Amino acid sequence: MAITLQELGLLENPFEYTTPTPSANMVWAGMHQQKRDITRCYEQAFQQNARQLILNWGPWGGGKTYAAYYFKHNRIQYIANYDQVVTIYIRTPEEGEKASNELLNNIIDAIGWDALKNTIAQNAMLIGHDVLEQRLYDRIASSEFARAVLKLATDTFTTDGYLLAQYFYNGLDKKEKAKYRISRDIKSISDRIKFVSALLVAYTQTQAPKRLFIWIDEMENAIFYTAKQAKEYAQTIRDLTDTINEYVAIFLNLTLAEADEQKIDLLLREALLSRINTRLRFKDFSTDDTLTYIRELLQAYQISPNPQQPYSPFTEDAITTIIQQQLPTNKRLPRNINKTLHTIIQNALQEDKTIIGVDDVKKTTTIFA
């Protein structure tokens, strides 16, 4: 009969190796430098209004997606102005065809048309319709789209975002355009960027403007677009950054085992390279990094944490053995560590072990031979 995790002294198995499930209780273990660097980007967004484009790069399973989820869902823990933070998480489409349109659609989907309409209407009421329109015009430099966003969002006959969505995806008919005094259709990709930027700016304009953080994950997919598609995709991200221009930080997550920064530049388009102002590297862990990561993760899930036994239910020797024998130096990444320790814990449960020692560790087949 197998024992339970609680009998092992744990609330849950700390080592989940599948793509993280977004929740407000995500634990950040180890990787202190990366956390500090990302937090600094968030703080800078409040200290300086200028836009930021940040490149996060590192190997597969290195924690980039986890970082995105963590900062999206645990905002209360890392910054004083957390109620002024709007974080959007999207992925780079796998196929290059229409990737730019998909990117913009994904940004909208991440907020939702109804939320956009209602928040923009509230913001217009809060700071005044004319003031908001002027702010929109100042940022996106298009009076037509500034007016269109406000007219459609503040329309009192509808309560959902249908009109905004209709205008964005299909265009309005003549009667509706006359009613809302809109004379311009959304035709080109540049129009779409301006309109989405206007929506995002209007969405974040309260008395003190909110800061917008957009995480674009899986940028490596764009390496396999054709040159033309990749250029258009990079230009869309650049134009979006330039159009919103203030109070925005865009994080690009790029999975690449490459250690040489110059080789990364070969893969990114000039449009993005010239705008990237911070590069954060997620790299393989040293032995100390691995120990810290395991310890902090275990401590977060121990029912009764005991400083004398930081690795409980593992003995310290068991952890050293795992690192030496089961995790080759080039495999010391969060996902691999999680996979290994997850299996060992599951085996211990099956075998009714309440303390996991060296012998128990040795019995588990090495995943990374």
Add this chain to the structure above:
Amino acid sequence: MPYKYPTCIMDACSYFYQRSIYLDNGKSLFDYTKKLSLSYSQIVHREISNNASQFKQYFTEIPNDILKRHNHAEQTPNFHGRLFTTTQTDEGEKHNLSLAIAFAQKGKPIVYLSDDLSAIGNPFKEHQQEQVHGGHLSLTINSFPFFKIWTSFDCILYLRFRRIITFDIAETAIINLNTFLFKNDEEYRQLKDQRNNISNDEYSQRKNNLQTKHTQRRQRYQEYLRIIEKVLTL
């Protein structure tokens, strides 16, 4: 100078790849390669003419207009039967190889162009200092070290080196060829077919392994291109 460019003996696979790679100016890579002097063995010529529909079926991305006939085919040299036994596989590569050997014997500057790495071996692995992957024809190829073996990537580098294409076109060609090879990689096709039967984690890991392989090749050829550029800009 007797020859402006070496004669490029091209196999069917490379022909179809190069006709499938469209560049930003609306031309295909083949539109530039054909400026070199091209030759095909009879069997490759037949493969190109007859097997077009097979290629079309396999490479779903190949547009219809590439399926055109070609008229240059060279006689297979007499020694071919002594060099190779007839099998169902790699026939085109074998005939092209005999042709290359016959040309080299006459002192004609030639290159042997093939993208079938299972036949010619994987030159990229050699660059990576991994175990050199020998193709089915490696023994014969290595017996006649008198001409270069090119893949289409090498062909792009040469086109740039001889200023037949600009740097931007060469880079676009490398990116698009790499993308084409990734999308048509048998492993990637299988992975996509299995997408709903395997876990997200496994899919993500296997995709990442494939992407790493193809990304490294692209980076390597982009690096080569930059080194060539140093000579051209002197």
